[in-house]
Amino acid sequence: MAAYGLYTHIASNKFRSMLLLAGLFVLIYVMVYAGALLVEALSTSGAPVDYYLAAALHDLIPALPYATGAAALWIVIAYFFHQSIIDAVTGGEDVTRKQQPRLYNLLENLCISRGIAMPKLKIIDSDALNAFATGLNRRQYSVTVTTGLLRALNDQEIEAVLGHELTHIRNGDVQMMVVAVIIAGAVGFFAELFFRSFTNFGWGYGRGYGGGSSWSSSSSSSSSSSSDRKGSGGAAAIVIVIAVALIALAWLLSQLVRLALSRSRELLADAGSVELxxxxxxxxxxxxxxxxxxELPGATSAVMELCVDNPREGFADLFATHPSVQARVQALVEFAGGHDPGPLALRSDTAMDPGNQAQPAATGPVPPALPSGPWGQTPDPAGASGAVPSRSGPWARPAGPWGPH
Known part of the structure; x- marks a missing residue:
């Protein structure tokens, strides 16, 4: 599906995502077939490789409805309880306008300006700088923000982050990512189940190939019998290796598909934020x-994949869930006309009030101020003394709801 602009890119990504999610269901069936191979190899002795492959395929057909039902049940459970699970892992709590007027008003204004339904608002008490959106339908949508983000960013920057998360909701990214994580979790569950079954199954109770008698017992001499047992054992070993390889491949592909879904959407969400x-x-x-x-302490990899930025890097970018910040900034500079201030070093000894006005630290030296720019943080006017020069007369700065302007 060719993409020539923002909205066709969104449609194209949704189409590809549906195909990839359908592919994840196929991976579950591959897991079931691999499990059938393991059962046949461990329970039947003396058979050639083609017998094991055909028998496992025969076992797969009646197992398909059960595999589909188990995956569907997994999805239903996650559909109703995924938000509770995420809140339990991250410590997210619902907040109201009265509790967080600044954040609530910024989100509400964005929603009103574009006719978007207001999602629930949640706060995580953490020094981490991050945010994410979750939900599978309009009644479940929520945007979660850390307290560290509120302290470190000014209103315009927080508005941009909220726009990023609202774009994920508008584009259907949130549903796709949650469903992909659910199905990838199902594949992982099947993989662990099969490996545990394989470990505990045992080797000593083969039923024999060809109607209850061992494939090797039909030989007339002891030498040929020994050769048959060796050959049949080799065939079973080959089938077990094939089954284990299929399970490992299905699990790996499920993880790569899930990560690819996340990577493909971050640039569009950045662009959507600029549009908003x-x-x-x-x-x-x-x-x-x-x-x-x-980095959210205690958060699982699945939760980090939903965030604005995931600092958990992948090997050679293969397992990275997000493009690098440098790549995202470069795209915004090139296609949206933005200006890059370069990497910023946040002040560790500075507490930020709700209006993002810097307060001097109680103790310790004052580090260099952040570079100034269109949206960068300006140097602390107080300097080392902590005394802010006052103004009087007609040019005095009036106090506003978020502090002095």
Whole structure:
């Protein structure tokens, strides 16, 4: 499916995602076939390789409805309880306008401006700088933000991050990612089940090939019998290797498909944020502040894949769930006309109030200020003394709901 612009890219990604998710169901059937191979190889002695392959295929046909039903049940359970599981892992809690007026108003204004249904708002008490969206339908959609993100980013940057998450919801990315994680989890469950069964099954109770008698027992001499047993044992070993390889391959492909689904959507979500906010510099500045500071303690890999940035790097980018921040910033600079301030070093000794106004630290030296820019953080006017120069008269800065302007 060719893609020539933002919306055709969205449609193309949705189409490819549906194909990939259908492929994950196929992987479950491959797992069942591999399990049937293991059962046949361990329970039947003295058969050639082609017999094992045909017998496993014969076993697969009646097992297909059960495999499909088990996968469907897994999805139904995850459909209703995935948000509770994520909240339990991350410590996310629902918040209201009264509890977080600044964040709630920013999200509500974005939703109103584009006619988007207001998702639930959740907060994680963590110093990590991150956010993510979850849900499988309009009643379940939610956006979760860390308290560290609220302290470190200004209103324009937080608005850009919220726009990024709303774009994931608008584009259907959230549903696809949650479903992909669910099915990949089902594949992993089947893989573990089969490997445990293989470990505990035992080798000593073969039923024999060809109606209850051993394939090798029909030989007339002891030498030929020994040769047959050796050959049949080799065939069973080959089939076991094939089965284990199929299970490992299915698991690996399920993981790669899940990660590919995540990677393909982050650039579109960044572009969607710029479309919502009309502010590419805010998205760039937010990415630079979040860069490598988004690790959520105790969060599983599946949760980290939903976040704005996943600092858990993959081997040679093969298992990376997100494009690098540098690649995302470069795309925003090239296609949205943004300006890159370069990597930012957040001040570790500075507490940020709700309006993102810097307060001097109680103790310790003052590190160099962040570079100034269109959306970068300006140097602390207080300097080392902590005394902010006052203004009076008609040019005095009035106090607003988020502090002095």
């Amino acid at each position: 906010t009309k502010n590419p510099d805010a998205m760039i500045s937010a990415l630079r502040k979040i860069e490598n500071r988004g």
